[in-house]
Amino acid sequence: EPEVTQTPSHQVTQMGQEVILRCVPISNHLYFYWYRQILGQKVEFLVSFYNNEISEKSEIFDDQFSVERPDGSNFTLKIRSTKLEDSAMYFCASSEPGQGASYEQYFGPGTRLTVT
Amino acid sequence: LAKTTQPISMDSYEGQEVNITCSHNNIATNDYITWYQQFPSQGPRFIIQGYKTKVTNEVASLFIPADRKSSTLSLPRVSLSDTAVYYCLVGGNQGGKLIFGQGTELSVKP
Numbered sequence: 001e002p003e004v005t006q007t008p009s010h011q012v013t014q015m016g017q018e019v020i021l022r023c024v025p026i027s028n029h030l031y032f033y034w035y036r037q038i039l040g041q042k043v044e045f046l047v048s049f050y051n052n053e054i055s056e057k058s059e060i061f062d063d064q065f066s067v068e069r070p071d072g073s074n075f076t077l078k079i080r081s082t083k084l085e086d087s088a089m090y091f092c093a094s095s096e097p098g099q100g101a102s103y104e105q106y107f108g109p110g111t112r113l114t115v116t
Numbered sequence: 117l118a119k120t121t122q123p124i125s126m127d128s129y130e131g132q133e134v135n136i137t138c139s140h141n142n143i144a145t146n147d148y149i150t151w152y153q154q155f156p157s158q159g160p161r162f163i164i165q166g167y168k169t170k171v172t173n174e175v176a177s178l179f180i181p182a183d184r185k186s187s188t189l190s191l192p193r194v195s196l197s198d199t200a201v202y203y204c205l206v207g208g209n210q211g212g213k214l215i216f217g218q219g220t221e222l223s224v225k226p
Contacts, residue, residue, distance in 0.1 A: 004159075033213070033214075035214070042216045042217060042218055042219070043154070043160060043203075043214075043216040044216070045213040045214060045215065048212070048213055056212070056213055058213070089157070091159045091160075093159070093214075103148060103150040103162075103165060103205060103207055103212070103214060104150070104162045104165060105162065105214060106162070107159025107160050107161065108159055109158060109159060110157070110158065110159050112157075
């Protein structure tokens, strides 16, 4: 069964450093997403991406965040200058266009980001 | 997006059927009802989706009454591995964001 993969599984960085989280969505999917989950809290939407551009973003996704699909397979989330409160599990997800409305998104295993 | 309300936690024993009910009084005509499961330190996993009446797959059943203001996820004969958080989501936009609530933390005991 095809799956979404994410690397690294765990990233430790110092405050102020830039990090890039990488995702390989399922190959025939066209919609891509990033979510985050702070420890003990609910999953929060960050951004959705379709047709090589951001289709929607949350208020969390401020200027320090950016997303890119640099080639036909990778989807990345960059955090320019990390803050302590960016420590969280970051999930990538993808979905395919369907015949009708669908909320079936496939999530990766996540990258645990720890900012010290 | 319609707001959802579901119990914070539930306990069950192995082999029992578990029913988790979600209220969504403000559901819109084009909204679908979707349930996700999340194990600790893993990404959410799609379980089932429905619009009305009953939907069944190999994992669960979803019961939706005629007024669609609530839905019930039914897990038959749960096992310890079904211990997880279960989220009810309501919406209808293809390619749209998922808005997760706190979910229902199901604990299955031996």
